[in-house]
Amino acid sequence: xxxxxxxxxxxxxxxxxxxxxxxxxxxxxxxxxxxxxxxxxxxxxxxxxxxxxxxxxxxxxxxxxxxxxxxxxxxxxxxxxxxxxxxxxxxxxxxxxxxxxxxxxxxxxxxxxxxxxxxxxxx
Amino acid sequence: xxxxxxxxxxxxxxxxxxxxxxxxxxxxxxxxxxxxxxxxxxxxxxxxxxxxxxxxxxxxxxxxxxxxxxxxxxxxxxxxxxxxxxxxxxxxxxxxxxxxxxxxxxxxxxxxxxxxxxxxxxxxxxxxxxxxxxxxxxxxxxxxxxxxxxxxxxxxxxxxxxxxxxxxxxxxxxxxxxxxxxxxxxxxxxxxxxxxxxxxxxxxxxxxxxxxxxxxxxxxxxxx
Numbered sequence: 001x002x003x004x005x006x007x008x009x010x011x012x013x014x015x016x017x018x019x020x021x022x023x024x025x026x027x028x029x030x031x032x033x034x035x036x037x038x039x040x041x042x043x044x045x046x047x048x049x050x051x052x053x054x055x056x057x058x059x060x061x062x063x064x065x066x067x068x069x070x071x072x073x074x075x076x077x078x079x080x081x082x083x084x085x086x087x088x089x090x091x092x093x094x095x096x097x098x099x100x101x102x103x104x105x106x107x108x109x110x111x112x113x114x115x116x117x118x119x120x121x122x123x
Numbered sequence: 124x125x126x127x128x129x130x131x132x133x134x135x136x137x138x139x140x141x142x143x144x145x146x147x148x149x150x151x152x153x154x155x156x157x158x159x160x161x162x163x164x165x166x167x168x169x170x171x172x173x174x175x176x177x178x179x180x181x182x183x184x185x186x187x188x189x190x191x192x193x194x195x196x197x198x199x200x201x202x203x204x205x206x207x208x209x210x211x212x213x214x215x216x217x218x219x220x221x222x223x224x225x226x227x228x229x230x231x232x233x234x235x236x237x238x239x240x241x242x243x244x245x246x247x248x249x250x251x252x253x254x255x256x257x258x259x260x261x262x263x264x265x266x267x268x269x270x271x272x273x274x275x276x277x278x279x280x281x282x283x284x285x286x287x288x289x290x291x292x293x294x295x296x297x298x299x300x301x302x303x304x305x306x307x308x309x310x311x312x313x314x315x316x317x318x319x320x321x322x323x324x325x326x327x328x329x330x331x332x333x334x335x336x337x338x339x340x341x342x343x344x345x346x347x
Contacts, residue, residue, distance in 0.1 A: 015146055017147065018146045020150065021152070021153040022153075024158050105145060105146075105149075106145030106181060109149075109220055110152060112216075
């Protein structure tokens, strides 16, 4: 059972397999993980709860990762962009809207993601 | 008009094609870490094999997408001098779960500033492909060494069969280079070699070692 005072992560990805695998792995490491399937879903979840870390995919239907970041960057929540794309424009936009770390989905192990989350929380 | 001719649609299409095998790799890794409960040794072996297949497919799709984009000149390949170790670290990092599952110890004896030319993304993908082939072919608890000698990088696995027949692919750097292209076509032979399933499934061959100089790519295969 995850303690209710453990850090809260919002994992935003339209691919349910990624959300499940990475999300369950982070939960097993003691975090409280909420998943959202696109930017709009994520905004609704943020109304109901505060989060300590955002993990955001860029390409999603309805509301993309960049559009979502534009709306929330003023909250200054540490953000990991977690994507398979490497376009320079995506990277520049994401940095502009508050992304601290870029990780490549699929190539980042669950341990590496957990390590990155821990570092961001401690910084 | 083909979907692949439109750069934006092509980008999305490749992204969609890579999603399942990439996501499957992580799901299977999570299962192997017993996040959903302990699994039996037989199931562990099966899931490990599935994960290897998913990694192979992801790498092959990445290769295909880079080759397709650079052939259509929609991908600008940059030619800069970089340290080899940076690309190797990146490729090995991706394959570290596989190294760990086979208990393969890796040593790297490279001067930290040894450099090579090429596009970072392309060379990392090629290295991932090569390293994957080597690691997938290796037995349990092999030792894997990456070293250099003048202009060569040498990848070796222990327990080499002494009766190997070298397979040499010569690539003239001034025309069709392994690691970068001036937006020209990539060597067809190399293209076929690197993403053909036949290479990976070829029962006679296991890639045991690989060397690259400025002009020559040498692959050593066990043909027995």
